[in-house]
């Protein structure tokens with residue numbers, strides 16, 4: 001039987017982006033209340049908030065997600081208003097299409113920070129609230145580059161390997177406390193990011209942001225079912241998506 005998500009509270013990062021906005025729209029349509037955290041571009045986040053509010057309630061906190069004090073203040077404010085967090089989706093991310101020899105320490109630190117350090121510490125800060133939830137779930141949006149290496153993607157790949165590493169560790173550490181951790185590892189998804197990282201790919205046959213929203217919905221609505229898998233890799237371009 002599918003779980004009802006009505007009035008469950010979702011904390012989502014990167015909601016102004018391609019995949020984030022699709023997840024936000026889907027979760028709002030399922031009756032979840034949304035806390036949208038972080039954005040470089042507050043206008044994009046505001047547009048998504050307006051869309052979400054047609055179906056559900058929404059709090060939005062634009063700001064730099066690599067700023068840990070911003071994360072704490074926003075989370076504290078949201079919990080004060082709504083009383084908790086049931087689901088955390090670490091979706092925000094950034095990439096670079098750079099030859100290995102040209103990666104600077106600044107680029108390395110920036111990408112590792114947004115893709116691995118920020119989700120790590122946001123998860124850590126959310127744990128006191130997740131522990132009080134009956135359906136506590138963390139979903140990290142990783143990447144196929146977290147499983148194998150691609151040219152020009154060395155730092156991005158390192159950051160997603162790191163993300164997957166601590167996701168697996170936290171999954172085993174908190175299983176007994178009934179907190180579920182999942183990672184979704186898409187191949188090329190048709191968003192602004194892929195236009196920068198893989199300008200060679202064309203939209204035909206590419207994964208759509210709504211496909212990722214489908215997987216998120218499946219994980220959340222089947223939380224208590226043995227059918228739920230821990231890691232999902234999705235790779236189109238002629239190949240079937242496969243589940244791990």
Ligand SMILES: NC(=O)c1ccc[n+]([C@@H]2O[C@H](COP(=O)([O-])OP(=O)(O)OC[C@H]3O[C@@H](n4cnc5c(N)ncnc54)[C@H](OP(=O)(O)O)[C@@H]3O)[C@@H](O)[C@H]2O)c1
Pocket residue numbers: 013014015016017018019020038039040041042044063064065066090091092093094095114141142143144185186187188189190191192193194
């Ligand atoms: N597209 C793909 O092919 C693909 C494949 C595998 C995995 N992924 C992963 O999927 C996730 C979503 O990516 P996407 O394709 O939807 O890309 P996107 O459209 O570029 O969205 C990325 C989001 O992250 C936010 N963000 C980045 N750095 C931030 C920072 N320092 N502070 C606050 N917000 C920040 C962006 O905010 P602004 O919009 O305000 O800048 C944007 O909302 C990422 O983790 C990405 O690595 C994507």
